[in-house]
Amino acid sequence: MTALDLVTxxxxxxTLSALRAPRPAGGSLVQQFEYGLDAPICLTWxxxxxCNLSCVHCLSSSGRRDPxxxxxxxxxxxxxxxxxxxxxxxxxxxxxxxxxPDFWHLLDYAVDHQVGVKFSTNGVRIxxxxxxxxxxxxxxxVQVSLDGATAEVNDHVRGVGSYAMARTALTNxxxxxxxxxxxxxxxxxxxVGQLDDFKKLxxxxxxxxxxxRLRPSGRGADVWDELxxxxxxxxxxxxxxxxxxxxxxxxDSFFHLAGFGESLPGLNLCGAGRVVCLIDxxxxxxxxxxxxHEEFLAGNxxxxxxxxxxxRTSELFADLRSPQTxxxxxxxxxxxxxxxxxxxxxxxxxxxxxxxxPECVQGYGESALxxxxxxxxxxxxxxxxxTTRAGVGPVPVEIGFGIPAPSAPPVHACxxxxxxxxxxxxx
Amino acid sequence: MAVPDVAVSLDEPWHLSPSVAIxxxxxxxxxxxxxxxxxxxxxxxELLAVVQGLDEAADVRTALANAGVPSDEWTxxxxxxxxxxxxxxIRPRTGQDSAP
Numbered sequence: 345m346t347a348l349d350l351v352t353x354x355x356x357x358x359t360l361s362a363l364r365a366p367r368p369a370g371g372s373l374v375q376q377f378e379y380g381l382d383a384p385i386c387l388t389w390x391x392x393x394x395c396n397l398s399c400v401h402c403l404s405s406s407g408r409r410d411p412x413x414x415x416x417x418x419x420x421x422x423x424x425x426x427x428x429x430x431x432x433x434x435x436x437x438x439x440x441x442x443x444x445p446d447f448w449h450l451l452d453y454a455v456d457h458q459v460g461v462k463f464s465t466n467g468v469r470i471x472x473x474x475x476x477x478x479x480x481x482x483x484x485x486v487q488v489s490l491d492g493a494t495a496e497v498n499d500h501v502r503g504v505g506s507y508a509m510a511r512t513a514l515t516n517x518x519x520x521x522x523x524x525x526x527x528x529x530x531x532x533x534x535x536v537g538q539l540d541d542f543k544k545l546x547x548x549x550x551x552x553x554x555x556x557r558l559r560p561s562g563r564g565a566d567v568w569d570e571l572x573x574x575x576x577x578x579x580x581x582x583x584x585x586x587x588x589x590x591x592x593x594x595x596d597s598f599f600h601l602a603g604f605g606e607s608l609p610g611l612n613l614c615g616a617g618r619v620v621c622l623i624d625x626x627x628x629x630x631x632x633x634x635x636x637h638e639e640f641l642a643g644n645x646x647x648x649x650x651x652x653x654x655x656r657t658s659e660l661f662a663d664l665r666s667p668q669t670x671x672x673x674x675x676x677x678x679x680x681x682x683x684x685x686x687x688x689x690x691x692x693x694x695x696x697x698x699x700x701x702p703e704c705v706q707g708y709g710e711s712a713l714x715x716x717x718x719x720x721x722x723x724x725x726x727x728x729x730x731t732t733r734a735g736v737g738p739v740p741v742e743i744g745f746g747i748p749a750p751s752a753p754p755v756h757a758c759x760x761x762x763x764x765x766x767x768x769x770x771x
Numbered sequence: 772m773a774v775p776d777v778a779v780s781l782d783e784p785w786h787l788s789p790s791v792a793i794x795x796x797x798x799x800x801x802x803x804x805x806x807x808x809x810x811x812x813x814x815x816x817e818l819l820a821v822v823q824g825l826d827e828a829a830d831v832r833t834a835l836a837n838a839g840v841p842s843d844e845w846t847x848x849x850x851x852x853x854x855x856x857x858x859x860x861i862r863p864r865t866g867q868d869s870a871p
Contacts (some may be wrong), residue, residue: 350851
């Protein structure tokens with residue numbers, strides 16, 4: 345008997361029915377996953393859109409709490425359902441999930457119902473006390489977001505003070521004896537040169553480094569052109585990841601890099617609606633965490649039948665589990681490894697879903713992005729803070745007239761003329 | 772958590788680790804270990820039947836036979852059980868097993 349392929353094991357799975365096409369018997373796991381599962385392998389659940397930060401690349405355009413946010417009781421019902429469906433763990437995020445007053449209760453509730461939790465935080469509530477509480481649970485995993493190995497690089501994206509806050513949280517966790525926290529980094533043009541520094545930081549804290557891809561989703565759409573790694577940086581990243589192997593987690597988010605040749609560890613497939621999905625703070629179910637847009641909205645957990653019915657019967661998910669047309673990509677020799685790349689990245693950059701990924705390493709994305717008819721799309725919801733924080737956002741336009749001279753007379757409070765008080769001669 | 776450094780043999784009694792939950796799927800099953808957070812895919816329904824039958828069978832041989840696995844595939848199945856053992860998904864049954 346030659347080797348029968350019976351088992352595949354994965355250290356930390358990703359971040360990975362009503363079927364239209366009949367499922368083939370046997371075949372690879374990836375082929376099986378493309379037809380969907382009875383329940384997600386894991387799912388992302390954003391508990392709140394409220395956030396103390398205003399990161400420029402926020403996937404969910406978070407900032408302000410949504411008044412329709414699920415109540416504590418509604419969240420508990422969702423957890424009951426996940427337990428019944430045997431969803432073994434959830435990735436909880438936001439917003440900043442720990443700013444919900446019932447966050448710690450929901451954490452306990454999930455763990456008590458055999459739903460393991462990994463939550464993402466910017467560290468704001470990870471006090472020494474909370475760190476000790478977290479260290480006492482076997483089933484909770486903490487992921488601290490950091491997008492620069494130095495305050496300068498991090499705070500440019502995440503806001504002033506956010507680097508110090510994350511470092512304090514990591515120190516508190518390490519001192520409390522919390523084992524194997526995750527440091528979660530979105531790889532950008534500015535921090536891709538700091539990968540060794542991030543790895544060292546993780547090692548110094550007894551933590552594991554997790555790198556994920558910058559997606560043009562949410563507010564990320566506004567900064568993607570400026571922040572996504574260049575073609576040569578992608579090559580460096582690929583080599584770094586190959587060398588790091590399973591010692592660095594990626595949430596399987598770099599499968600588009602497989603087009604360089606070798607597949608990276610993990611599932612090299614788009615799991616949207618097949619093995620993963622997202623529940624947002626108001627209970628809307630989207631195909632994946634990077635696709636918060638009405639086109640990828642499958643339903644809401646408050647509808648009759650709840651989450652299970654959305655997962656098993658939504659038209660959208662049935663479509664995603666049907667064989668996909670991948671257009672010209674299928675003629676590329678690397679198609680089997682990258683499978684056309686990330687659906688959300690294509691969607692939000694305005695590329696056709698059956699074409700190449702915008703960051704296709706074979707260069708097909710660049711020509712697609714050059715299409716003059718291309719129209720980038722923006723998120724269909726926006727909970728951004730209405731005020732902007734200092735030092736980010738559009739560069740203020742400077743008009744060279746100088747500051748008004750102190751001798752200028754005060755403008756009347758009711759002056760309606762938009763040019764009231766403006767003197768082009770700049771006295 | 773100490774993982775016993777043993778190989779699975781046909782003559783031994785084994786069982787599922789107490790920290791492992793199994794979710795059947797059409798291709799086989801997902802097995803999740805709440806302690807070490809490893810997820811493992813059992814890629815054949817027959818392997819699921821073997822794993823689920825371990826506890827009641829006197830030994831691995833009986834579990835394989837009960838699950839209807841043809842004897843010329845036993846070597847491959849024992850290798851699969853070995854890899855499950857190395858991830859602490861299954862454990863040797865020693866009469867009194869303690870939870871992790």
